[in-house]
Amino acid sequence: MGLPLVVGVDGSEPSMRAVDWAAEEAALRGVPLRLVYASLWERYEGAALARDLGRTSEQILADKIVDTAAKRAQRREANVKISTEVLPEEPVAALLHAGRNASALVLGTRGRGGIAELLLGSVSLAVAARADCPVIVLRGNGGRVGLDQRIVLGVGEDTSPDVVRFAFQEAADRYSTLHAVRAWRRPAHEPTDHPLPAGEPAHYHEQHAAELLETALRDAAAEHPSVKVRRRTVEGAAGNVLVEASAGADLLVVGAHRRRGHFGLQFGRVAHMVLHHAACPVAVVPQPA
Missing domain, CATH: 3.40.50.12370 (Rossmann fold)
Structure with missing residues (x-):
């Protein structure tokens, strides 16, 4: 089996559509699907505080997002092997890191046209400009x-x-x-x-x-x-x-x-x-x- 297809998820509808597309693409390629969510909860709460308090609301949200995405992908393509990962990094850094061991990266876009597209599509643009593997943006x-x-x-x-x-x-x-x-x-x-x-x-x-x-x-x-x-x-x-x-x-x-x-x-x-x-x-x- 080849390198996994990685899809970035953030809980938004565009990223969920990217999950649908990526699940079908992984099935066609015969490769695993890896769902990656970038979370900075440890930076916001502090590692020591996080250990004292246990699971923070940010961590719970992150787990919910990747779990929802994984179930959606499995419903789409039951035979695709799916894994999830929550990375305590900025989205661009996390996706670039994940792309070093991927057949391709799949990303949604929140662009709405004009200036909004330039701003809200900044993660997709930055990753496409720097990733080591092919990047597929769901336009x-x-x-x-x-x-x-x-x-x-x-x-x-x-x-x-x-x-x-x-x-x-x-x-x-x-x-x-x-x-x-x-x-x-x-x-x-x-x-x-x-x-x-x-x-x-x-x-x-x-x-x-x-x-x-x-x-x-x-x-x-x-x-x-x-x-x-x-x-x-x-x-x-x-x-x-x-x-x-x-x-x-x-x-x-x-x-x-x-x-x-x-x-x-x-x-x-x-x-x-x-x-x-x-x-x-x-x-x-x-x-x-």
Whole structure:
């Protein structure tokens, strides 16, 4: 049995939907499910006081949250092995720690759009930017794991083989069609106010994008001959193209290079945009810098 699938729970409805999704995903992968709740009750009460008083209200709440989540997951998928853990850490630190021994992390999002989304989705964003394993954020309606789904893979200039293989494996597990999408743009000095005929620069850039897409998919496609693949090249900004492609999809897979900026570890604009605006769950797969 492989590494567990880890889902972060906090008692909120978005996190409970993440539990549902993760239970089905674990069943498809044939891996255990681990439910993690980050609690700071020991820091608030003090370790000595906690020992004197026994179980604090915070500890009781934490146990109730993971117990409720575990029962919900078991009802969803009775054959999945489920474990729970309450960690006395900040949510981001706890999830990053759990992700070091996980096949993937699954998180809900409390975003409601606009500024609220930026604030309430901060844990998901921070974990996706720094985790050692793939992070799946339940955007949109939360999606539903199952068969006959549509998996979308965003292929960029430097998308790594690990990202492509992850998408192919997700499609294989679901017997799904993989839609591989590559955005392309003509250089700024070329006219954009009307389509150019075949043979002109626009056609060259589109053809080049198609060739790069084919090269990126070749090895993983050979490893998964049963996966049906549809290839698309679309003119436009990559973030916009992938957000549009996410409509009606069940999972969007993108790669993310981690880089260090003024505010710590960050990832690029495309991953950031789809995490905020995609209409379906988003899998962010880490790739080498």
